[in-house]
Amino acid sequence: MKLARKSINNLAQITSIRSLSSGIEKEKADCVVIGGGVVGIAIARELSLNLRRNVLVIESASTFGTGSSSRNSQVIHGGIYYPPNSLKASLCVRGRRLLYDYCKEHGIPHKQIGKLIVATRYEEVPKLNYLLNRGNENGVEGLKMMDASEAMAMEPQLQCLKALWSPSSGIIDSHSLMLSLLGEAESHGTTFCYNNTVVGAHLEGDQIYLHVSETESLKNRDHKSQHCPDILLLPKLVVNSAGLSSAALARCFRGINRGVIPPSYYARGCYFSLLNTKVPAFNHLIYPIPEDGGLGVHVTLDLDGQVKFGPDVEWLHHIDDTSSILNKFDYTVCADRAKKFYPEIRKYYPSLKDDSLQPGYAGIRSKISGPGEGFADFIIQGEECHGIPGLVNLFGIESPGLTSSMAIAAHVATKLSRSK
Numbered sequence: 001m002k003l004a005r006k007s008i009n010n011l012a013q014i015t016s017i018r019s020l021s022s023g024i025e026k027e028k029a030d031c032v033v034i035g036g037g038v039v040g041i042a043i044a045r046e047l048s049l050n051l052r053r054n055v056l057v058i059e060s061a062s063t064f065g066t067g068s069s070s071r072n073s074q075v076i077h078g079g080i081y082y083p084p085n086s087l088k089a090s091l092c093v094r095g096r097r098l099l100y101d102y103c104k105e106h107g108i109p110h111k112q113i114g115k116l117i118v119a120t121r122y123e124e125v126p127k128l129n130y131l132l133n134r135g136n137e138n139g140v141e142g143l144k145m146m147d148a149s150e151a152m153a154m155e156p157q158l159q160c161l162k163a164l165w166s167p168s169s170g171i172i173d174s175h176s177l178m179l180s181l182l183g184e185a186e187s188h189g190t191t192f193c194y195n196n197t198v199v200g201a202h203l204e205g206d207q208i209y210l211h212v213s214e215t216e217s218l219k220n221r222d223h224k225s226q227h228c229p230d231i232l233l234l235p236k237l238v239v240n241s242a243g244l245s246s247a248a249l250a251r252c253f254r255g256i257n258r259g260v261i262p263p264s265y266y267a268r269g270c271y272f273s274l275l276n277t278k279v280p281a282f283n284h285l286i287y288p289i290p291e292d293g294g295l296g297v298h299v300t301l302d303l304d305g306q307v308k309f310g311p312d313v314e315w316l317h318h319i320d321d322t323s324s325i326l327n328k329f330d331y332t333v334c335a336d337r338a339k340k341f342y343p344e345i346r347k348y349y350p351s352l353k354d355d356s357l358q359p360g361y362a363g364i365r366s367k368i369s370g371p372g373e374g375f376a377d378f379i380i381q382g383e384e385c386h387g388i389p390g391l392v393n394l395f396g397i398e399s400p401g402l403t404s405s406m407a408i409a410a411h412v413a414t415k416l417s418r419s420k
């Protein structure tokens, strides 16, 4: 466990206590955040900056933000879609405001370009009215219903019957955001420990023992055999922000009530980019009416104007908890999937040319409700739910998790503010 040991030994707050009985080295820590995605990084920043905790982030990959945080649409969402009073609604609206302020203060590349949600069939028009009401209830600013001519004047390539305009939506460079949050966390004492995976935990009284192993040593792990961790960490606080595998990991925590852990589902979303466009085909985000499992194959733009379409929804089956924790996800974008994209996109962009899409990248949604099961909220569980002091589990942090990241961090800090 070379890297972890190097980082851990640098931490003044950790006292090394070798366990002669078990033979596995144990280290005390103040606060451990599991997962260095945008949410884990924002939480580490918040806990070190505002709660003045000594934070250690354990990340299984060789650097930060290689999971969903760099495989998404990079859209700053308004907060329209989610049921009023849900965590998704409140944390998205609050997170969006925090994010825009943070971007302005720290020079993070972003653009508030606005978004059109479009109805392309008459049956869809009532859904736009429903979204307008919902967005208003959620406190989303400036929503406006547009008739086809007004929307199509804004976007000459667009075809629609009606559109809902959301001026507060935008795009962001998520990597720059993570880098900035990480820098602030580090300058307030957070240590990032890469190439190490939390493989489980157990409780002794109220003390959590986190089981940590070098990621490299897990590569050829046989699913059936018992794995002996390289080190046991004994933190006062633990935040499980392991993204796709947070629920799988929580199921490996001996002593936790499994009844409070939601099931895991995974839905891959692929992106295709538009070839040969000297002038961007669109200047705003264009979204169809949401579908089961996602927001529909939409238009998103990079900050340099490159147009992308996606993500579609492909439910992945047979991913067991060990494969999830070991990050054995397939992010391949099969060029054949373009066949399904053309008819979806042509509903609102009829002049899309044949052979103009090229495979981009894929992300995987961290779901806690399965196909056809409908809305599931973010779950952020503290002691009040699972009874374990100092532990916060985050489950189902799919979209709008990037937009909500700073609000999620503040929410977690509030939960932990009274912890020792």
Ligand SMILES: Cc1cc2nc3c(=O)[nH]c(=O)nc-3n(C[C@H](O)[C@H](O)[C@H](O)COP(=O)(O)OP(=O)(O)OC[C@H]3O[C@@H](n4cnc5c(N)ncnc54)[C@H](O)[C@@H]3O)c2cc1C
Residues within 6 Å of the ligand: 034, 035, 036, 037, 038, 039, 040, 041, 058, 059, 060, 061, 064, 065, 066, 067, 068, 069, 070, 071, 072, 073, 074, 075, 076, 077, 196, 197, 198, 199, 241, 242, 243, 244, 245, 246, 249, 269, 311, 325, 327, 362, 363, 364, 365, 366, 397, 398, 399, 400, 401, 402, 403, 404
């Ligand atoms: C296709 C797609 C499009 C999206 N579009 C948007 C959007 O436009 N706007 C928006 O707001 N949101 C969007 N989202 C959601 C957003 O990307 C996520 O909510 C957000 O990135 C989640 O961040 P995270 O830190 O929780 O997870 P992640 O980024 O996945 O980070 C989790 C980290 O934990 C690490 N890890 C996992 N297991 C362990 C372990 N056992 N030990 C140590 N480390 C571990 C992983 O390596 C990873 O780095 C989208 C998501 C997807 C998949």
